[in-house]
Amino acid sequence: MALKPTIFKFKISLSDLNRNYYDSLNVTIAQHPSETAERMMVRILAFCINAEEHLVFTAGLSAVDEPDIWAHSLDGQLNMWIDVGEPAVDRIKKARRLAQAVKVYSFNSKSNAWWAQAEAQFNQLDVSVYQFEWQNIQTLTALLQRTMDLSVTITGDSAYIAAATGECEVHWSTLS
Numbered sequence: 409m410a411l412k413p414t415i416f417k418f419k420i421s422l423s424d425l426n427r428n429y430y431d432s433l434n435v436t437i438a439q440h441p442s443e444t445a446e447r448m449m450v451r452i453l454a455f456c457i458n459a460e461e462h463l464v465f466t467a468g469l470s471a472v473d474e475p476d477i478w479a480h481s482l483d484g485q486l487n488m489w490i491d492v493g494e495p496a497v498d499r500i501k502k503a504r505r506l507a508q509a510v511k512v513y514s515f516n517s518k519s520n521a522w523w524a525q526a527e528a529q530f531n532q533l534d535v536s537v538y539q540f541e542w543q544n545i546q547t548l549t550a551l552l553q554r555t556m557d558l559s560v561t562i563t564g565d566s567a568y569i570a571a572a573t574g575e576c577e578v579h580w581s582t583l584s
Contacts, residue, residue, distance in 0.1 A: 411441035416448070417555045422456055425563040431459055445549045450492050450515045450540060451476050453548070453567060453578060456560045458490060458511065475503065494522035497529040504533055514583070515540040523583055530584050537584040544578040551576065 420433040435455065439448045455463065455477055462481070466474040477490040489507035491500070494514055503510045512535060514522065519539050530537055551571045559570040567578045 413438035413440055415439075415554075416552075418452060419557045420452075420456060421557075421559045422459055423559075423561045424457070424459065425561065429459060433459065435465075437465060445552055446515065446545050447492060449549050449552060450513055450545060453540070453560075453569075454490055454492055454511075454513045456567065457562060458488065460488075463488065478507070494519060494526075497526055497533075500530065500533060500535055504535060510535040512537045513540065513580075514538065515542065515545050517542050527583070535584065536582070538580045539583055540578060540580045544576065547576040548578055550574070 416437050416439060418433070418435040418437070420435060422429070422431045422433055424430070433456075435452065437448065437452065439445070451465065455465065458477070458479075460479060462479040463477060464479070465477055475489045476492045477488075478486060479488040481487050486507040487509065489503040489510045491503070491510075491512045492515070493512075494516075495512060500510060500512065510533075512530075514537065519542070523537075523539065548569060551569070551573045553571075553573065556571055561568045565580050565582070569576055569578065
């Protein structure tokens, strides 16, 4: 019998001071059985950082030819491709041919080694690569509950997240 995903529901009050974007988001997300809680929380955070009208979660780990998050225009063109983790360069090359903009959010303890190996190749592509601080992601994940009300304020290269169970700040750096 196959394992089923775990469903999480988030009510997010989003204030993105970088883009002057303010919204209330109701997000239902499925955590794939093989997905860590940290990866799922990075998907939520990447969604908040890039929030726009047509941004949606894909099937994620269940669909290898899709990113974690994407946005299509009204005429069906792929505007934004967002991957979470440490994807292969070939995957991102393909994504760049398909989408107008490609972003990668790296987050775990092996990110530095992945970036050291792939930096030269990624720098040849027109993509944006960001790295979250692993300790910050672990602190954010410690707040996780199946149903959550979050307040997310984005300013500079930081997100301030407040929940009923606590609060934290998540920093990221731009790699490319």
